[in-house]
Amino acid sequence: MDQKQIINHRQFAWLTASLLTGGGIVSIQQVLIRVNRMDAWTAYMLPMLYTLGIAYIFSMLVMRFPGKHIFEITKIVFGTLIGTIVNLVLLFHLWLILVRDISSFSKFIGITLLPSTPDEMILLLLILLLLVYGKTSVEVLARVNDLFFPYFVLMILFLPLALSNEMDLHLVQPVLAGQWSYFLSSNILSMGWYGDIFIMGAFLHTLWGSQHVRSAMRHGAFLASFMLGLFLLLEVFVLGPTIPGNLVYPNYSLIQQIHITDFLDRVDLVILSIWFPVTACEVILIYLAFLTGFASLIKQRDYDTINTPIVLLLLMTTPLAFKSTSEVFSFGNFSSPIIMLCYQPVLFLLLALFSLRYPIQQQQQETGKGPDDKSNDQANKAGSSKASRRHKLTYEGWGHWTHSLVALSLAALVIGLWKSRHWASLGLACGITYGICTILLVVTTYMEMHTITLKNYNRTQKPTK
Numbered sequence: 001m002d003q004k005q006i007i008n009h010r011q012f013a014w015l016t017a018s019l020l021t022g023g024g025i026v027s028i029q030q031v032l033i034r035v036n037r038m039d040a041w042t043a044y045m046l047p048m049l050y051t052l053g054i055a056y057i058f059s060m061l062v063m064r065f066p067g068k069h070i071f072e073i074t075k076i077v078f079g080t081l082i083g084t085i086v087n088l089v090l091l092f093h094l095w096l097i098l099v100r101d102i103s104s105f106s107k108f109i110g111i112t113l114l115p116s117t118p119d120e121m122i123l124l125l126l127i128l129l130l131l132v133y134g135k136t137s138v139e140v141l142a143r144v145n146d147l148f149f150p151y152f153v154l155m156i157l158f159l160p161l162a163l164s165n166e167m168d169l170h171l172v173q174p175v176l177a178g179q180w181s182y183f184l185s186s187n188i189l190s191m192g193w194y195g196d197i198f199i200m201g202a203f204l205h206t207l208w209g210s211q212h213v214r215s216a217m218r219h220g221a222f223l224a225s226f227m228l229g230l231f232l233l234l235e236v237f238v239l240g241p242t243i244p245g246n247l248v249y250p251n252y253s254l255i256q257q258i259h260i261t262d263f264l265d266r267v268d269l270v271i272l273s274i275w276f277p278v279t280a281c282e283v284i285l286i287y288l289a290f291l292t293g294f295a296s297l298i299k300q301r302d303y304d305t306i307n308t309p310i311v312l313l314l315l316m317t318t319p320l321a322f323k324s325t326s327e328v329f330s331f332g333n334f335s336s337p338i339i340m341l342c343y344q345p346v347l348f349l350l351l352a353l354f355s356l357r358y359p360i361q362q363q364q365q366e367t368g369k370g371p372d373d374k375s376n377d378q379a380n381k382a383g384s385s386k387a388s389r390r391h392k393l394t395y396e397g398w399g400h401w402t403h404s405l406v407a408l409s410l411a412a413l414v415i416g417l418w419k420s421r422h423w424a425s426l427g428l429a430c431g432i433t434y435g436i437c438t439i440l441l442v443v444t445t446y447m448e449m450h451t452i453t454l455k456n457y458n459r460t461q462k463p464t465k
Helices: 009-024 028-042 045-064 070-078 080-113 119-133 138-162 180-206 210-239 250-255 267-297 304-321 325-355 362-367 371-383 385-419 424-460
Strands: none
Touching (some): 009 080, 009 180, 009 210, 009 424, 028 210, 028 250, 028 325, 045 180, 045 210, 045 325, 070 267, 080 119, 080 180, 080 267, 080 304, 119 267, 138 267, 180 210, 180 325, 210 250, 250 267, 385 424
């Protein structure tokens, strides 16, 4: 395994989106609709705010500790002893996530696709998949994710058109007429799944600068929120606000409603062939983060020697973790928020505050280069200083647009929940505003990444005479 791993910010963003959508689309949506009914699509507002904070903290850490991942940074910031204890806590959480997602993934396959196959055989195949990818790096996984994730996004964008003949717009009305407690409960439940975003901290060393990390995480989180929210909205449009809450896999039941003409009615098999690799990439990403954390305990990044023992650990502990599918759902939906809220906000806040004692590594943070390239960079900046300033302002401008849209989304939900019981049309307008802002957030965060690419390209160009 190459210890120096590099991926671009687009791959980092798509891995973040796969991490949030791969597991969260299986079981949590049933509970969200049961709790918040026709307004379940608002369940990702607070998680989006949380991911903004985590992205900002990670960018701070990358500025001060370039080339380090979260497990190495904790040892530097908190010291060897306390840092090791913190890493053990993170590893324990990673193990819980791995057991949860592997069990959930295998249960879904066993119930929907291979009902006659023993659960142990399905689990063994998943473990063998982890064993194979454990001998590679996140670079290989990012390339595999690049092949399937665009089709996954197109598939979700295709669903409204494919289900247009099954929709009933009256099922989602009145819009934003639920109670505040339902809104907060659904957001806290989904926060447990969005807490998995700390896994991306294990790959901070794969990007060059803090702006890459922040924009990539923001784009991945908002893209995932848009897709998950669209899925919830379609479930309510097609199945209503009651039936999905009583189904084991409402998303799979939604896909089964697609009927194109009278003979093409098993489109779900085509969709599953795209969704399966994306979810597999999500589980493998968590496993690679788990290996990275274990390797940091012995102060190295090469985890080839511990790959097989860790796989055997998962093979022994996963079958003993849960007795039934309902236990998997209960743990993932109700225990994950408690585990995440117990330590993550305090830990990352302390990590950000204690990291302020360390100076910012400006040269590596901005360009990803070492001191030997200082003279070349000064020449390049002198030749393209005007373009660099223009792109810098553009990046800051798109960032301001992102923050404004987030504030507008939150304001639309607050006003809608506050006044829609008296003015139904106001609730509908606020709901439409929230949906438009969610779409625009995907665009603005993408433009943040795009302007960073242009800025770095101009910096590497030699000045023209």
